[in-house]
Amino acid sequence: MNLALSAAGATVRGVGAVSPRWGAAFAMPLFGSVAKPRPVRPDDEATMWRARHRTVRIAGVDRRGVDVDAYEWGGGARTVLLSHGWNARASQFAPLVRELVAEGYRVVAFDAPAHGSSAGRRTYLVDWLDVFAALQQRYGAFDAMVGHSFGGLATLVGVAGGTDAARVVTIAAPADADLLLSQFQGMLRYSDAVSARMRERFASRYFPGQPDPFAWLSSVRRPLPAEVPLLVIHDEGDRMVPYAEAGRIVAANHGARLLPTIGLGHNRILAADDVLDAVLTHLEVPSAARTSSAPDGARRAAVMPAAAVDELISASVAE
Structure with missing residues (x-):
């Protein structure tokens, strides 16, 4: 894990310990971020x-x-x-x-x-x-x-x-997509409570109106x-x-x-x-x-x- 990712994970875990919802809000932008193009x-x-x-x-x-x-x-x-x-x-x-x-x-x-x-x-x-x-x-x-x-x-x-x-x-x-969210949690090592809020944010952010985007x-x-x-x-x-x-x-x-x-x-x-x-x-x-x-x-x-x-x-x- 590189230093930036390690620092991000520490921040998500710290914020998530106070509020899983806030932890997910901090983690969500990281999920869609892309590294510098090869x-x-x-x-x-x-x-x-x-x-x-x-x-x-x-x-x-x-x-x-x-x-x-x-x-x-x-x-x-x-x-x-x-x-x-x-x-x-x-x-x-x-x-x-x-x-x-x-x-x-x-x-x-x-x-x-x-x-x-x-x-x-x-x-x-x-x-x-x-x-x-x-x-x-x-x-x-x-x-x-x-x-x-x-x-x-x-x-x-x-x-x-x-x-x-x-x-x-x-x-x-x-x-x-479940594997991708699980791998992301594994990289940042945040809690299952934050993970549950991440799934909710993921669904509402990328697939608003879909009753079950993970099936889709x-x-x-x-x-x-x-x-x-x-x-x-x-x-x-x-x-x-x-x-x-x-x-x-x-x-x-x-x-x-x-x-x-x-x-x-x-x-x-x-x-x-x-x-x-x-x-x-x-x-x-x-x-x-x-x-x-x-x-x-x-x-x-x-x-x-x-x-x-x-x-x-x-x-x-x-x-």
Whole structure:
């Protein structure tokens, strides 16, 4: 734990000992705060320079408006939206971008508010959902959505709530928002009484009017539509999002496929060749509701039996 976080935790605990409600009020702004953006890795700079850049405006968590940087590569008819995680940026998907463009996809990604090159200082999952809606308005239905970590949870929540995507991939994603609040409590080490008030503030701040936002923010309690194929990739040694979260997601989403990896951790998994191959294979899995309308030859997996698809995906993941 760094000194600033340690000091913040001490303050929340001290104030919370006097009044859990005040402790939660002090902790709440910290929950939506984002660390200084990471620089683009040298290996990813060329990919980002080749992107067609545009800006989309969303309301933002403060509902005052914020500009979000979006990126587009390729010119295919099939559009894939990539959703990065907390304290991350679109450039982390550069290896996958290159693979998808080579396969003829149009690829779209973005830097969420307070991330990467985008404006803002604070954010939460509602901003990811607003970006999905803004980009969907521009590009129409997505052939697929791929989300990493927090962006994976946002993808699950978005598609369950109506974002139009034919198939979904999550990589190292949590199953619901409860884990995030629990981890935040673990970092600052405040009491359960403060935690209860934090949950109340979280619900009223980010999801006013929702009778139970924690059900709404859960891939377990609110799974994807049955016709949307889901691939869940997670490393067994992930130190940021426990591997058990993958099992929770798969168990709640009928027909979901789990692809475990070993030794790739939370971020390096995004560039692993076996993972990239597995994602590309899953993107060819037909959606039951859309197979009949697919253009001839657009999806070679549409005529493959499920067992054959499973075999292909399993073969692409390192044992």
